[in-house]
Amino acid sequence: xxxxxxxxxxxxxxxxxxxxxxxxxxxxxxxxxxxxxxxxxxxxxxxxxxxxxxxxxxxxxxxxxxxxxxxxxxxxxxxxxxxxxxxxxxxxxxxxxxxxxxxxxxxxxxxxxxxxxxxxxxxxxxxxxxxxxxxxxxxxxxxxxxxxxxxxxxxxxxxxxxxxxxxxxxxxxxxxxxxxxxxxxxxxxxxxxxxxxxxxxxxxxxxxxxxxxxxxxxxxxxxxxxxxxxxxxxxxxxxxxx
Amino acid sequence: xxxxxxxxxxxxxxxxxxxxxxxxxxxxxxxxxxxxxxxxxxxxxxxxxxxxxxxxxxxxxxxxxxxxxxxxxxxxxxxxxxxxxxxxxxxxxxxxxxxxxxxxxxxxxxxxxxxxxxxxxxxxxxxxxxxxxxxxxxxxxxxxxxxxxxxxxxxxxxxxxxxxxxxxxxxxxxxxxxxxxxxxxxxxxxxxxxxxxxxxxxxxxxxxxxxxxxxxxxxxxxxxxxxxxxxxxxxxxxxxxx
DNA sequence: CGTATTTTTACAATACTTTTACAATCGAAC
DNA sequence: GTTCGATTGTAAAAGTATTGTAAAAATACG
Numbered sequence: 001x002x003x004x005x006x007x008x009x010x011x012x013x014x015x016x017x018x019x020x021x022x023x024x025x026x027x028x029x030x031x032x033x034x035x036x037x038x039x040x041x042x043x044x045x046x047x048x049x050x051x052x053x054x055x056x057x058x059x060x061x062x063x064x065x066x067x068x069x070x071x072x073x074x075x076x077x078x079x080x081x082x083x084x085x086x087x088x089x090x091x092x093x094x095x096x097x098x099x100x101x102x103x104x105x106x107x108x109x110x111x112x113x114x115x116x117x118x119x120x121x122x123x124x125x126x127x128x129x130x131x132x133x134x135x136x137x138x139x140x141x142x143x144x145x146x147x148x149x150x151x152x153x154x155x156x157x158x159x160x161x162x163x164x165x166x167x168x169x170x171x172x173x174x175x176x177x178x179x180x181x182x183x184x185x186x187x188x189x190x191x192x193x194x195x196x197x198x199x200x201x202x203x204x205x206x207x208x209x210x211x212x213x214x215x216x217x218x219x220x221x222x223x224x225x226x227x228x229x230x231x232x233x234x235x236x237x238x239x240x241x242x
Numbered sequence: 243x244x245x246x247x248x249x250x251x252x253x254x255x256x257x258x259x260x261x262x263x264x265x266x267x268x269x270x271x272x273x274x275x276x277x278x279x280x281x282x283x284x285x286x287x288x289x290x291x292x293x294x295x296x297x298x299x300x301x302x303x304x305x306x307x308x309x310x311x312x313x314x315x316x317x318x319x320x321x322x323x324x325x326x327x328x329x330x331x332x333x334x335x336x337x338x339x340x341x342x343x344x345x346x347x348x349x350x351x352x353x354x355x356x357x358x359x360x361x362x363x364x365x366x367x368x369x370x371x372x373x374x375x376x377x378x379x380x381x382x383x384x385x386x387x388x389x390x391x392x393x394x395x396x397x398x399x400x401x402x403x404x405x406x407x408x409x410x411x412x413x414x415x416x417x418x419x420x421x422x423x424x425x426x427x428x429x430x431x432x433x434x435x436x437x438x439x440x441x442x443x444x445x446x447x448x449x450x451x452x453x454x455x456x457x458x459x460x461x462x463x464x465x466x467x468x469x470x471x472x473x474x475x476x477x478x479x480x481x482x483x484x
Numbered sequence: 485c486g487t488a489t490t491t492t493t494a495c496a497a498t499a500c501t502t503t504t505a506c507a508a509t510c511g512a513a514c
Numbered sequence: 515g516t517t518c519g520a521t522t523g524t525a526a527a528a529g530t531a532t533t534g535t536a537a538a539a540a541t542a543c544g
Contacts, residue, residue: 093355094355116340124344234412235412238398240398
């Protein structure tokens with residue numbers, strides 16, 4: 001799976017053989033992975049390392065997986081947890097699910113299936129964060145933003161670009177905010193006009209385009225071949241950057 | 243299960259015995275449940291009834307579960323789907339997960355486990371909605387699609403192919419969606435024109451063919467011997483891949 | 485007023501689509 | 515096999531719609 005930025009996965013598993021195998025494969029998928037050899041160490045690492053997902057063996061020395069899970073759920077209701085278990089007894093599974101487990105795999109399991117289940121859980125949890133993150137940063141909250149070699153300062157309404165420091169106008173700032181908020185998603189001219197200008201209904205104005213020309217002049221290395229402010233014919237404009 | 247408002251669950255299952263059993267139990271949990279006896283009916287009810295979760299049998303008359311799933315994922319990437327399957331072959335499971343399934347249960351399954359897994363999926367999806375409630379919440383259509391060595395990104399209208407990253411046009415995207423939706427089934431030129439272009443009546447235009455040439459240039463290893471976009475003489479074109 | 489900013493205008497440049505024209509291929513009849 | 519007709523492949527030209535952009539006009543603001 002691409003597009004998934006690197007996520008942190010904590011493997012709580014006492015069999016070093018299995019643990020290392022999983023770690024290797026998860027790293028191969030582009031994630032960070034760490035191993036805890038028993039329950040208490042698992043809890044310690046959960047607190048300090050702040051993982052995005054936990055792969056948890058049920059049978060563990062020192063502190064069994066179920067206890068670890070219950071402890072974690074006390075503090076974080078949503079952290080994805082995938083259980084590995086040698087015995088696939090229905091009762092164990094049911095107990096696990098009622099403790100808020102996200103997935104349960106009986107050993108021996110198919111590696112490809114394991115990896116796909118992990119990706120699925122990560123994707124779901126990313127959806128969770130992405131939406132709540134958008135709500136968290138109120139339109140006015142953002143103060144600085146950096147992309148390419150450019151730095152925007154919304155408090156002073158200035159920008160540091162390859163051409164030096166420039167002063168941004170009110171409308172330019174509005175547009176930039178809109179683009180930043182929707183980074184990676186194309187915005188239709190109509191949307192831009194409605195949200196950024198308060199226009200309504202049919203509009204046949206080129207205002208948006210003119211502003212795009214300006215933004216490109218400010219921030220693009222080669223305004224003729226824009227990288228950050230791309231136009232998508234018959235759709236609108238798309239702002240994105242690495 | 244507490245705190246769960248009533249949710250709608252669509253059961254797509256041809257065995258009336260199993261279907262009724264599940265429906266009864268889900269109702270007992272406080273949910274609404276409806277049954278579709280085959281794939282096409284499942285799709286119809288998905289469109290009209292707007293369920294919160296789908297329980298999908300793989301083996302179905304009329305239209306198999308996998309096709310139903312792929313069709314749904316084209317329009318709604320996030321709707322929770324739980325697969326039921328008689329055969330638990332690893333390959334089936336893996337195929338299902340890469341098609342975006344959320345959970346996979348092999349028959350015969352434990353009823354309590356099934357119910358708990360359902361609740362888990364519903365809870366997770368509720369978390370999703372609760373946060374996104376602030377923003378616009380149309381169902382999120384499929385954003386990426388992978389076949390052969392190619393990755394399509396429908397939001398940014400780009401594709402990663404063996405020739406690098408290319409920008410897709412609106413019409414190309416429309417066509418690709420059509421093909422993906424009907425993967426494995428041949429599409430007549432006429433159909434393509436009507437659905438993709440809105441043409442009507444008799445048409446003697448070669449437009450479709452020209453687009454096919456382009457798609458092949460983009461995505462085929464050897465455009466002269468297409469594997470993904472095959473033409474079927476006197477019928478039309480057929481898109482398929484492993 | 486004078487200045488800064490936004491919007492309109494008008495035309496050029498470009499991207500995309502469709503047509504045209506011809507070559508290649510396939511399938512069936514002989 | 516060979517031949518013939520219909521279908522498909524494809525380059526290149528022609529057509530169309532969208533976008534880029536300079537410069538003028540309008541608007542806001544002190």
